[in-house]
Amino acid sequence: MKLPNDPAMLLSLVNMRLRDTGEDLDEFCKTESADRKEVMERLAEVNYYYDAAVNQFVQK
Numbered sequence: 001m002k003l004p005n006d007p008a009m010l011l012s013l014v015n016m017r018l019r020d021t022g023e024d025l026d027e028f029c030k031t032e033s034a035d036r037k038e039v040m041e042r043l044a045e046v047n048y049y050y051d052a053a054v055n056q057f058v059q060k
Contacts, residue, residue: 003034007046011057014039018055025050 004010017028029036040050048057 001032003032003039007042010039011043011046011048014043015056022055024052024055 004013014025014028017023018025021028023031025036025039028034029039043049043057047060049060050056051058
């Protein structure tokens with residue numbers, strides 16, 4: 001699956017998958033052949049960061 005370019009759509013997709021599948025960010029990136037650093041940087045542009053404790057991207 002090609003990940004969305006729009007940060008809001010990416011945020012929605014990633015958080016939904018993390019919640020629904022129980023995958024962590026590393027597993028998600030492996031499954032989607034996505035670069036973890038790129039995903040984190042794109043979401044940081046809209047002030048979200050990955051919180052491993054809740055396994056979601058949350059607003060700073």
